[in-house]
Amino acid sequence: MDDERVFFVFDAHCDTALRLTGDNPLDLGKRLADGHVDLPRMAEGGVGAQVFACWVDPDLKVGRWMPDTLEMISAVRCQAEKHSERLTVALSGAEIAAAGDSGRIAAVIGVEGGHVLGGSVERLEELHGAGVRCLTLTWMNTNELADSCDGERKWEGLSPAGREAIAAMNRLGMVIDLSHASDGTFFEVVEVSTAPVLVSHSSARAICDIPRNISDEMLRALAESGGVACVNFFPAFLEKETHTRVFEIWGRYREERSRLSAEYGGDPKRVDEEIGTGYIERIKKIPMPGIEAVADHVEHVASVAGVAHTGIGSDFDGIMAVPPGLEDVSKMQALAEVLAARGWEDGDIASVMGENLLHLFSTVCG
Numbered sequence: 029m030d031d032e033r034v035f036f037v038f039d040a041h042c043d044t045a046l047r048l049t050g051d052n053p054l055d056l057g058k059r060l061a062d063g064h065v066d067l068p069r070m071a072e073g074g075v076g077a078q079v080f081a082c083w084v085d086p087d088l089k090v091g092r093w094m095p096d097t098l099e100m101i102s103a104v105r106c107q108a109e110k111h112s113e114r115l116t117v118a119l120s121g122a123e124i125a126a127a128g129d130s131g132r133i134a135a136v137i138g139v140e141g142g143h144v145l146g147g148s149v150e151r152l153e154e155l156h157g158a159g160v161r162c163l164t165l166t167w168m169n170t171n172e173l174a175d176s177c178d179g180e181r182k183w184e185g186l187s188p189a190g191r192e193a194i195a196a197m198n199r200l201g202m203v204i205d206l207s208h209a210s211d212g213t214f215f216e217v218v219e220v221s222t223a224p225v226l227v228s229h230s231s232a233r234a235i236c237d238i239p240r241n242i243s244d245e246m247l248r249a250l251a252e253s254g255g256v257a258c259v260n261f262f263p264a265f266l267e268k269e270t271h272t273r274v275f276e277i278w279g280r281y282r283e284e285r286s287r288l289s290a291e292y293g294g295d296p297k298r299v300d301e302e303i304g305t306g307y308i309e310r311i312k313k314i315p316m317p318g319i320e321a322v323a324d325h326v327e328h329v330a331s332v333a334g335v336a337h338t339g340i341g342s343d344f345d346g347i348m349a350v351p352p353g354l355e356d357v358s359k360m361q362a363l364a365e366v367l368a369a370r371g372w373e374d375g376d377i378a379s380v381m382g383e384n385l386l387h388l389f390s391t392v393c394g
């Protein structure tokens with residue numbers, strides 16, 4: 029690989045938007061002391077486009093799903109306005125490409141979790157009007173649209189409202205994201221959607237056998253639809269043993285969180301204070317698989333789905349541990365270097381690092 033070459037990176041998923049609202053909203057303009065994403069580090073990592081997923085907690089935020097989502101969307105927009113020379117909200121593939129031509133990073137706005145619609149498919153138009161170009165159908169909970177891989181099997185795939193939502197997203201030109209979806213949901217959507225689909229932040233189930241990852245059969249169906257599957261960097265999705273160790277602690281964290289949440293009437297600040305950082309610190313002490321493991325997943329997805337259907341979705345700022353070698357967004361080019369060292373051609377590296385996603389968003393959003 030030419031040492032000077034910087035590959036265009038299009039990251040299909042980060043949770044940084046969550047840090048832009050609340051009591052201490054962050055500004056992405058300066059290099060932050062914590063977290064994984066800000067504008068200086070994105071520039072260092074060669075990030076040209078980033079999906080900012082807007083997520084609201086389905087349990088803690090009942091009754092405020094849409095308003096809180098819209099607030100988060102405007103927080104992303106505010107950052108783009110404030111740092112307009114470095115960041116711009118892109119509504120189409122053409123705008124993502126144009127952002128790069130003017131030396132700016134394209135912010136693509138996503139929503140994670142169809143629960144925010146509350147079963148009203150018309151709200152998709154409101155989200156689309158607010159600039160959302162990607163919806164993750166489910167989060168960890170089964171909702172009014174579809175079954176989640178971590179939730180109950182209520183619909184055996186899509187609900188009637190879910191099928192309406194797919195048709196509406198096809199019509200509006202919104203990318204359908206199937207990370208977190210149950211296998212039943214996944215196959216039904218691939219079947220009924222007239223547009224190619226996205227799996228924004230899931231790793232390969234053949235290497236790390238958990239329902240949250242994507243199986244070879246799913247990869248083949250996704251490739252046939254023209255979609256892109258993006259590897260998640262979360263070490264607990266890269267290796268089964270790490271998954272077991274991390275989620276044993278995480279499960280207890282969630283339990284205590286819901287107990288405290290009931291005790292303090294859902295006051296998230298009070299809950300955070302009570303729960304402290306002990307659980308997260310314990311998770312951070314577990315030895316984690318590193319950048320080579322991420323590359324293993326990329327190679328597996330590429331070998332099954334094809335290079336043209338492979339991408340990356342870091343899940344930065346949404347994961348409580350990172351793989352050594354890919355500690356934050358500034359390290360993105362290191363993944364390209366690992367692939368090059370494994371004998372990948374520059375053209376294939378470029379496809380996986382970002383060009384496939386640009387093609388998908390151009391196909392779906394125009």
Ligand SMILES: [Zn+2]
Nearest residue numbers: 140207208229
């Ligand atoms: Zn997620």
